[in-house]
Amino acid sequence: MSESANSHQTRSDSGDTAHPQTTRGVNQLGYRGWSGDRQSGLTRWVVISQVGVRRAWQNLWLKRLLFFAWLPAIWFGVGFFLWEQAALYPDWRQMIAPIMSWRDIPHTPWFDQIRESFRNGNLGDARHTVWAWLLYIFFLYPQGVLMVLVVGLISPPLISQDIRSRAFLLYFSRPLTRTEYIIGKMGGMWVYLSIISLIPAFVLYCMGIMLSPNLSVIAATWDLPLRVLAASIVLMLPTSALALCLSSLSQESRYAGFAWFAIWILGWFTYFAAALAETFNAQQRMAHDGRLVAIQETSWSLVSLYHTQGYVQSWLFGFANFSDVWASALVLSAVTIVSLFVLYRRISAPMQV
Amino acid sequence: MSALIDLVDITKDYGTFRALENVTLQIHSGITGLLGPNGAGKSTLIKVLLGLVKLTSGHGRLLNYQIGRQAREIREHVGYMPEDDCYLHGMTGVESVQFVAQLSKFPEIEGLRRAHEILDFCGLAQERYRTVETYSTGMRQKLRFAQAIVHDPPVLILDEPTAGLDPEERQVMLNRIRLLAKDHGKAVLLCTHILPDIQSISDAVIILAAGRVQVSRSLAELNRPTNPSLEVKLNDKSSIVDSTSFVEAMSRRQIPHSTQPNGTLILQGDQHQLSQIVWQVASETGVGIRSMTPSRNSLEEIFVNAVRGDFQDE
16 A cells, blocks of 8 residues: 555645645645555444444533432442341341331232341342342332433434434445444443443442352352343333434424423323322222222333333343233333334435435 | 446336436446436436435446445445535534544544545645534535545545535536546546536536436537537737638638637538648738637537437437
């Protein structure tokens, strides 16, 4: 290449013959061919993801949010610490005894196991269940809410700005498929979602291992990292597909952002109102019949993506049977498939004109 | 010489609207001008070449890659400069050129180096560090050109590359295109409405109208008039008497001629023989010759005739 480069350097090939008086800088070599080694084409989506990550990082609110996103991990870390200390030192059991006697803890096989092991003083038997429960709650409450906020900050401009600036022609005149484009856009979101969910959950697990009495604990809890990974996928895939779909529906990012928050907030409130009404009715019946009716789940949970995700994650962490959550899994799958379908159509549309 | 682009009976329908109808053409190396009125099917033809739209019927090859089936390989070897004002939001000029280089499989650092080199070539100096949204029309035009050539493609498809440029910049842009074609062997498909651009740098011309190829010829062939003739302008200082005697001398030699309103004398016949006679007669009559040029067909006239369907392809 250097030989041809030198030969090009000697030629006046800037095309700037209309400016014979123009002096050219020492670095201006004119046009030169390029024959270097190219990278594998399999990672083209990574380039799009990198740009997405860099652009999102310019948002000051996102930086603040990511900082606060790790605070819950510290809280849950304390949970791991207390349980492991109680497992090692009987004195520490007194500290968690009040928690174990809470009336609000439901009587399920998993919690009964925890109570039993606590009563027996053999906390190691319930280690897997406790860790899984802590990780599940970590995903369900703090990180589930933070996910909505983080995606709401990152996703709205991802495709809507490409539509507005007609950047599709720049992307798709390159050897780039629509699938690579979509994965690339999702990749940027997955990085930030991993930072608030997958990575802190793994850190919590590793912390639990380090606090435990010996490495045999790994053999007893080896499945938890896989469950964390699966729960993260449940958190990331439907949400990123839905967020990109909304972003592709408008040239205005703010509409996409508004729609995103509206879906989660309205869904949550609809569920809350319906569940409240059902609970009220059930309490009326309880009072009338003189018996207790436990309300575990309402069919209205399907209108709330937040709760739908929570149910599927509860199954992934082993706190529900698939027969209980299949409808939620179906809803999440449907949301993902429909979102991707619409997304493909919207991306293809500008090329068809 | 084998064609770089070879299309056979290409038809493309958008619903009930036929955008391209049985387009058959060959494009060789050098600069080929693609002309046509609005809605003629130029943009659709470009999208077909890039594999952005599916063909209704027909087949074709670009650099030995099948159009439609090997769109990815084609896009690796084609640099496309869109007419639309498209840009990557929030990126600086150099970042956006580096980005498209990376999409063409350049390593990150090499993509950045190449982006700077190409922006130097395209005449974007310190502006390259500004976000693209702040660019003027001319700067965006240069940026799109840089994005089209950054990966050193053998084939360039340039859609209105000089639109929105001032006359000086337009000339520089044409020089760049000419340089890439002549010195670096790139095949250029130049799509524009500016006929003088085509006239000044193209080797061949394709005229599309109503989705059909009306003309596909080399520019030299198109310019050659059906009846050869010579346009002679006499020196302004020549007196009317001298001019008249010059015309009479031509008549005596039985050379068919006519005089245009601007005073240009059109002599019909073999251009080489006529030029010798003109010098001889000028010497005899003492008339000064200001210019003597072989007459040629006007591209504008060819274009208008082709769009009307009156062009006679010989």
